[in-house]
Amino acid sequence: KSQANRLSALVSDIVDAAANRRQSLLIRHAMVKLREVCQSAVDTVSPLVNRNVDIQVEIPEHVPEIEGDSSRLLQVLVNLLANSVRFTAKGHIRVAAAVKDESVILSVSDTGVGIPEGRIKSIFGVFERGDNGTTRKFGGSGLGLALVKTLVEAHTGSIDVTSRTHPDDHGTTFRAILPIKQPPSQPSQQPNTAKRADSSEGEEGSTADGEEG
8 A cells, every 4th residue: 555545444444434424433431541541552653654854752841640531542643643743744744732821732743844834714614624725635534633723722721723835944834732620521421431413411422523614
């Protein structure tokens, strides 16, 4: 398989989930060690990284565990890293984290080709894939970033992106801002239980609706 096809297979579960935009995504809250999740995501995509690209994890010791779903956060990171791998031929890909107030800022940055300014605002929309010419060359379904946004928001977080496309200064940084502790749900639930936001009263649960609002 080509690298693009292998990457598509790597994130097929994410794409499949995003294909049905009304699918509810179950979020299971527990305490998550971000360093372990980040390293697992990097280990997953490392065999596909171009030999001229250095991939790094920079998670300081003082970054705390956060309340969230480790498998969903792994999906977020694998998809963001897979995008970086697709569009980065040389330089670096870096996963980093920093603490700000009551949140952790988790970032994936690269020295890839970048996203044109006109595409930035719509990059998280379903079927948006950055520059169309670039994505025809490198592949990708355009569904992953829409689900990334849904999963981050299911953790009561937010995500943004900055990018540069100048020939001498190019690259992209995605930042997911995640609360260290999730806000209390109604009715009150204990961590480590599945939560479903659209369930009837008395059922444990919180879900992310995959449909863009």
